[in-house]
Amino acid sequence: xxxxxxxxxxxxxxxxxxxxxxxxxxxxxxxxxxxxxxxxxxxxxxxxxxxxxxxxxxxxxxxxxxxxxxxxxxxxxxxxxxxxxxxxxxxxxxxxxxxxxxxxxxxxxxxxxxxxxxxxxxxxxxxxxxxxxxxxxxxxxxxxxxxxxxxxxxxxxxxxxxxxxxxxxxxxxxxxxxxxxxxxxxxxxxxxxxxxxxxxxxxxxxxxxxxxxxxxxxxxxxxxxxxxxxxxxxxxxxxxxxxxxxxxxxxxxxxxxxxxxxxxxxxxxxxxxxxxxxxxxxxxxxxxxxxxxxxxxxxxxxxxxxxxxxxxxxxxxxxxxxx
Numbered sequence: 557x558x559x560x561x562x563x564x565x566x567x568x569x570x571x572x573x574x575x576x577x578x579x580x581x582x583x584x585x586x587x588x589x590x591x592x593x594x595x596x597x598x599x600x601x602x603x604x605x606x607x608x609x610x611x612x613x614x615x616x617x618x619x620x621x622x623x624x625x626x627x628x629x630x631x632x633x634x635x636x637x638x639x640x641x642x643x644x645x646x647x648x649x650x651x652x653x654x655x656x657x658x659x660x661x662x663x664x665x666x667x668x669x670x671x672x673x674x675x676x677x678x679x680x681x682x683x684x685x686x687x688x689x690x691x692x693x694x695x696x697x698x699x700x701x702x703x704x705x706x707x708x709x710x711x712x713x714x715x716x717x718x719x720x721x722x723x724x725x726x727x728x729x730x731x732x733x734x735x736x737x738x739x740x741x742x743x744x745x746x747x748x749x750x751x752x753x754x755x756x757x758x759x760x761x762x763x764x765x766x767x768x769x770x771x772x773x774x775x776x777x778x779x780x781x782x783x784x785x786x787x788x789x790x791x792x793x794x795x796x797x798x799x800x801x802x803x804x805x806x807x808x809x810x811x812x813x814x815x816x817x818x819x820x821x822x823x824x825x826x827x828x829x830x831x832x833x834x835x836x837x838x839x840x841x842x843x844x845x846x847x848x849x850x851x852x853x854x855x856x857x858x859x860x861x862x863x864x865x866x867x868x869x870x871x872x873x874x875x876x877x878x879x
Contacts, residue, residue: 581694581695581696581697581710582694582695583692583693583694584692584693584694584695586688586689587688588693589684589687589688589691589692589693590684590685590687590688591684592693592709593682593684593687593688594684595731596682596724596726596731596732596733597682597684598731599730599731599732600624600732600733601626601631601632601634602626602631602632602634603624603626603730603732603756604624604625604626604756605624605730605732605754605755605756605757606621606622606623606624606754606755607621607622607702607751607752607753607754607755608620608621608622608641608751608752608753609621609622609638609749609750609751609752610748610749610750610751610752611747611748611749612747612748612749612844613746613747613748613749613843613844613845613846614746614747614842614843614844614846616843616844617642618640618641618642618643619640619641619642619752620638620639620640620641621638621639621641622636622637622638622639623636623637624636624637625637632652633651633652634651634652635649635650635651636649636650636651637649637650638650644659645659646658646659682820682821683818683820683821684820685820686800686802686818686819686820687711687819687820687821688820689714689800689820690713690714690715690799690800690819690820690821691711691712691713691714691722691819691820691821692711692712692713692714693709693710693711694709694710694711694712695707695708695709696708696709696710696723698728699725701725701734701735701750701751702734702750702751702752702753702754703753703754704727704728704729704734704754705727705728705729706725706726706727706728706734706735707725707726707728708723708724708725708726709723709724709725709726710722710723710724711723711724711821713800713819714800715798715799715800716799717798717799717867717868717871718741718865718867718868719741719819719822719864719865719868720738720739720740720741720746720822720845720863720864720865721738721739721740721741721743722736722737722738722739722821723735723736723737723739724736724737725750727754727756729756730756732754732756734750734751734754735748735749735750735751736748736749736750737749737750738844738845738863740865741865746842746844746845747844747845747846747863791808791813791878792813792826792828792856792858792876792877792878793876793877793878794815794817794826794872794875794876795875795877796875797817797875798817798819798868798871798872800819800820801817801818801819801824802817802818802819803815803816803817804816804817804818804823811829811830812827812828812829812830813826813827813828813829814826814827815827817862822862822863822864823862823863824860824861824862824863824864824869824872825859825860825861825862826858826859826860826872826876827858827859827861828853828856828857828858828859828876829856829857830855830856830857831852831855831856831857835852835855835857836850836852836857838850838851838852839859840866840869842866845863846861846862846863847860847861847862847863847864847865847866847869848860848861849866849869849870849873850873851873851874851876853876853878858873858876860872860873
């Protein structure tokens with residue numbers, strides 16, 4: 557590349573970032589925040605679209621081909637199909653009722669686990685009313701993403717406790733989220749989910765999608781419903797809960813406790829089970845925005861898994877107590 561062309565490229569880049577830096581962030585009202593999140597969720601469910609999606613988290617990047625189709629009779633009935641383009645072969649089919657994972661013959665089958673209720677869990681998980689009560693929405697300006705005009709927003713916690721910051725790029729035409737970047741309280745990027753190609757043209761969605769595997773392994777998960785089933789006179793409880801978090805699931809099975817908490821934007825799980833043998837050393841591992849942290853309470857081990865900062869996780873684990 558010639559020195560003259562380099563100067564032109566650098567000059568254009570400087571002007572581009574200068575324009576972005578000059579955009580004044582605008583704080584939006586709670587009602588606007590709730591309407592914004594409802595519109596975003598509705599757009600992701602009721603429109604047909606497809607594209608290539610990349611998930612970059614903890615230094616690992618995986619690409620997916622995604623198709624989202626909607627029933628002609630009822631636009632609340634959708635089907636989302638994702639095909640992994642990198643790594644072990646896997647395909648995923650999501651409907652409002654269930655998620656089915658298809659694995660190529662000979663590949664390792666993952667352990668059974670719960671499935672989030674979000675229609676597009678890899679990109680966004682939101683409860684509009686709870687989100688509006690806990691987060692301040694900021695409009696940051698306009699950008700171009702995946703060759704499309706997009707509006708950029710940022711969600712910041714309204715509480716004093718440390719929370720992740722969420723930056724979202726929304727397609728100006730369809731209202732569908734094109735990118736979701738999760739940032740640590742210090743600004744470090746923990747996870748980045750984005751479309752590299754995106755098309756809202758229903759004609760691009762291949763009819764009669766079929767798995768590429770001749771005889772796949774498959775696992776099916778029913779979409780989890782909130783439960784409240786303590787099942788014991790005395791239980792482990794989180795008291796008090798972090799500001800804005802509410803308990804969605806509370807289960808006691810075979811001497812083990814499981815709870816799921818959400819603030820409308822993120823979730824974390826708490827699992828409490830008896831220690832078998834020598835107590836293990838506490839663990840703290842982070843994969844992108846997802847943290848695993850454990851603590852020992854006497855003869856019990858308490859584990860937290862979720863998209864929360866280290867400081868909040870430590871605080872939560874100190875609040876878990878027998879009641």
